Amino acid sequence: MTDFKDIVQEYLAMNWLRPENAVCDTAAYRLIAPAIRQQGKSLEIGIGNGYNSFMLLGGRFTPDYDWFYNVKTDGFWDNADIYDTCDKSLTIRSFIATPPIKMVHTAIDHKQNLLDQAKQLDFVDNLICADASQLHIEGHFDLIFSNILYWLPDPFAVLNEAGKHLSDQGQIVTVFPNPSFYAHCRSYVDESPLWKRLNRGRADSMMWHLSLGEFQEKLAQRETGLKVIKAERYLAEQTLRIWDIGLRPLSPHLIKMAQALAPETRQEIKAEWCETCLPFVLEQLTMNLSAVLRRADTTSWCSKKPHSKFKREIPCNTLLSMRRSSRNGMNGPSNQDFPASTSLITSRRSSMQPCPTPW
Numbered sequence: 001m002t003d004f005k006d007i008v009q010e011y012l013a014m015n016w017l018r019p020e021n022a023v024c025d026t027a028a029y030r031l032i033a034p035a036i037r038q039q040g041k042s043l044e045i046g047i048g049n050g051y052n053s054f055m056l057l058g059g060r061f062t063p064d065y066d067w068f069y070n071v072k073t074d075g076f077w078d079n080a081d082i083y084d085t086c087d088k089s090l091t092i093r094s095f096i097a098t099p100p101i102k103m104v105h106t107a108i109d110h111k112q113n114l115l116d117q118a119k120q121l122d123f124v125d126n127l128i129c130a131d132a133s134q135l136h137i138e139g140h141f142d143l144i145f146s147n148i149l150y151w152l153p154d155p156f157a158v159l160n161e162a163g164k165h166l167s168d169q170g171q172i173v174t175v176f177p178n179p180s181f182y183a184h185c186r187s188y189v190d191e192s193p194l195w196k197r198l199n200r201g202r203a204d205s206m207m208w209h210l211s212l213g214e215f216q217e218k219l220a221q222r223e224t225g226l227k228v229i230k231a232e233r234y235l236a237e238q239t240l241r242i243w244d245i246g247l248r249p250l251s252p253h254l255i256k257m258a259q260a261l262a263p264e265t266r267q268e269i270k271a272e273w274c275e276t277c278l279p280f281v282l283e284q285l286t287m288n289l290s291a292v293l294r295r296a297d298t299t300s301w302c303s304k305k306p307h308s309k310f311k312r313e314i315p316c317n318t319l320l321s322m323r324r325s326s327r328n329g330m331n332g333p334s335n336q337d338f339p340a341s342t343s344l345i346t347s348r349r350s351s352m353q354p355c356p357t358p359w
């Protein structure tokens with residue numbers, strides 16, 4: 001059983017120059033890790049450099065490694081993807097402390113540089129450079145996972161195709177922003193030059209935001225044969241407001257500085273930096289993870305109870321399940337919309353196995 005504080009610290013160490021990402025990734029971890037750790041053959045659509053899935057599957061890096069080695073900061077303000085690079089002189093596998101608990105069978109992404117990084121993590125059998133919108137896969141999978149479907153012009157066509165490749169007990173796990181995302185992320189809606197600049201074109205790549213009800217409707221309209229069997233909301237308003245800007249505007253400069261440091265100095269500064277950031281990250285997670293905090297085995301890292309002023313904002317305590325069978329008389333997830341992202345699990349069958357919580 002991994003202590004939750006360890007997970008927060010590991011995500012912070014990986015994202016130290018973007019601590020707001022550590023909050024979002026750790027909040028997502030709680031929901032997604034149990035699902036993607038299930039036994040069986042898996043496919044990931046849009047794996048990127050693989051760091052996220054590697055960690056969701058229990059893989060760990062040494063404390064000196066992080067996202068900011070493989071970055072080319074040129075073109076940041078021209079909306080370049082500064083992470084789309086692969087430094088061939090860097091042996092990423094030498095920074096692996098613990099391998100993941102299972103392999104991913106197949107993973108797709110359309111950026112070869114990112115796949116080249118993922119290859120070094122040695123946890124994916126088949127890495128395929130392809131456009132996810134033109135999904136051509138063979139065989140059947142017990143789990144199909146993607147946190148990028150809302151970036152695609154027609155995610156329901158992709159879901160339809162993916163659904164054909166699910167095994168009998170298989171499930172699809174995916175993430176979609178809710179409409180309330182735009183209420184919290186001003187840079188996505190404010191057309192003024194400053195806010196547009198802060199957004200850096202992210203709004204253009206986010207093609208979809210759907211309430212749970214709208215998502216379910218589209219699944220039905222497109223005759224995918226898929227049904228949502230569980231939906232959980234995460235990411236509190238304040239977390240998203242911070243994430244929308246965070247250290248992003250300063251990140252190219254911070255990354256350049258970090259890259260210019262000698263390894264020992266970099267590690268020393270990083271350790272101090274993470275120590276300073278940890279309480280802020282934990283406070284944000286307190287809002288996002290109240291349900292976890294209330295569990296006796298995870299309160300050790302936070303001696304205080306969640307502050308009462310956060311109680312109304314806490315979104316993550318909404319776990320909704322839906323099964324295909326009407327035998328048990330369960331209703332499907334209702335269409336409450338307050339948290340801004342939804343982790344959706346869809347399946348052709350109703351016989352999902354409960355998955356162990358990884359901490």
Ligand SMILES: C[S@@+](CC[C@H](N)C(=O)[O-])C[C@H]1O[C@@H](n2cnc3c(N)ncnc32)[C@H](O)[C@@H]1O
Binds near residue numbers: 133
């Ligand atoms: C935000 S990243 C997420 C990557 C990874 N899943 C993670 O959690 O770190 C989005 C990824 O989607 C990939 N992507 C976007 N559009 C794609 C497409 N049409 N086909 C394949 N990959 C795509 C990008 O290359 C990028 O790696």
